[in-house]
Amino acid sequence: MKTTKKVVLILAAVFVSLSAGCSPSATTQQEVKTQAEQPAPSPSQQLALMHWAPANHKAIQALIDDYGIRSKSYNKDKRPYAVFDWDNTSAFNDVQETLLTYQLTNLHFKMTPDQFVSAIKINIPKDNFKQEFNNKAGKPVRIDLISEDLGADYKYLYKNYKGFKGTKSLEEIKATPQYQDFVAKTRYLYEAIGGTFSPDVSYPWVIYLFAGMTEKEVRELARASIDYNLQDAIGEKTLASPGGLPGKAGVVEVKIKTGLRAFAEQQNLYKTFIDNGFDVYVCSASFVDVVKEFASNPKYGYSLPEERVLAMELERDAAGVIQPEYRKGYDQTQGKGKTKTIERFLVSKYGYGPIFVAGDSDGDTAMLTDFKDMKLGLIVNRLKGGDIGELSKTAASGIGTGNAKYLLQGRDDNTGAFRNTEKSVSLGASEEKLLK
Known part of the structure; x- marks a missing residue:
């Protein structure tokens, strides 16, 4: 009888509390959700290690954790977005x-x-x-x-x-x-x-x-x-x-x-970004219809929506026949033209710049350096000089610091695949190098 009476009193107290608008759910449930009871990330939400340089994998995963759908600050109405070059960045060769x-x-x-x-x-x-x-x-x-x-x-x-x-x-x-x-x-x-x-x-x-x-x-x-x-x-x-x-x-x-090869790591990164609430775009200096076929056809493993491809454009007549004339009013998607294209079609849409940019050449250095909202830039290491070479030196100086803004990712030009280091191997060579 004493136990029954105690239960009745507890239930009555809870009823009074709820009636008074004192439900703890707004605070307590959120705390629980963000602590022990938060579901573990699904495999698709975790970036596979594959042949990423370990420090690069860790940095990209941290970006995903900090800004993706599992972050407390994630806002589906202000989605973060990433921009990738295509040739020699998303896939091997041009x-x-x-x-x-x-x-x-x-x-x-x-x-x-x-x-x-x-x-x-x-x-x-x-x-x-x-x-x-x-x-x-x-x-x-x-x-x-x-x-x-x-x-x-x-x-x-x-x-x-x-x-x-x-x-x-x-x-x-x-x-x-x-x-x-x-x-x-x-x-x-x-x-x-x-x-x-x-x-x-x-x-x-x-x-x-x-x-x-x-x-x-x-x-x-x-x-x-x-x-x-x-x-x-x-x-x-x-x-x-x-x-x-x-x-x-x-x-x-x-x-x-x-030869031409798909980078499995980039295929996986595209998907991981998307599964974590990021939007993904390509900005390429190749022809738009060509890039769409590679990036959007599911058979090639990237499955990017066609409307997410920004690339070189030509005029077309009323029947859709391509003309040998660059499309009026459009910037060439190389160098500063990539920045202008991203500003025109993406910054104007989102109200802010990309959080992640990936490239490999001088034609990508503008978009890798022009956006103040960018938290992380990835350089696929082709051991090049010029502007991308200078940016590669910046990336190299950040190796081991744990807070680098630019990452160098090594590859093997003899196999067309990533290497699990920042160092690359040139075609016909066996020695790995960090910089040109």
Whole structure:
């Protein structure tokens, strides 16, 4: 009887307390939630270690813990967001460059000969290319000389290849000197323009070769190229124009990188950010339709929504056919143009800058340094000099401090994979290095 009476009194007290608006739930339940009873994070909310440098893994996980959905301060209406470069940051090697080689090798073009010659000359100065791009005879090359050669090659291909107007199969065409000259000289031209002139001239040049295609056609071409290059060996090879067809520019040769790989660590980081309430974006200097195919097609493991891809843009006609003209009113997504693009489309939307930025080259240093809201910057270590080299030195000086703003992540250029250290190994080498 005494026990029953005590229970009744306790229940009555609780009822009075609730009636008086003195429920402890607003304070006590929150305390409990943020202490022992808080559920453990799911595997998708924890960044997998994989081949991250351990200090980098720890720093990124701390960022996720401090600003993600498990943080007390998380506000779903003010979501943090991350911005990644694509080529050599999110994936190994350059999707645009490997696509150019694939496009040339398989003659995927939708232009007439006159349109092709016009496209390859757009905004290219008539000066000689740098001395390092002299032909095999040691003579300088310039756009008017090599465009004449390429125009003649393309006319032959256009007339004879069955993919254009002719009857010859691709295998038959590949045996001709005109095909060999076309592939080698166009690929050489890309390197010569990029190595001689400013990025605002060289970066758009390669994407003008999509003129005449629709987005669907570019996406299909990109998919075929990505599939091929993910299986191709990582390395270098030399393309040389045939000695029997020197033309106006003479015989030229060019070294190109081969192979393409997805970075499993970046695939996982994309997903981990998203599972922790971050928004993820790509800002790339490759063509927008090409990056969308790699970043958004689930088969490649990134599964980023297409609308989260910011990249190089071209004009399109009313039917959606791509024109050899940069899209009016849009900044090129390289250098300061990346910052301007992020400000235009993301800062204007969120009201603040990205909390995390990842890049690998001079073209990424602006977005890695321009945003005061950025808490952490990741540099995929390509052992480069220039502006990114200076920023890499800053990152290197922070190793072991536990509070570095910039992180260096090592990779092996021989395997196309991350290494569990800040140090990288160059293609053809075995020695690991921290800086150039």
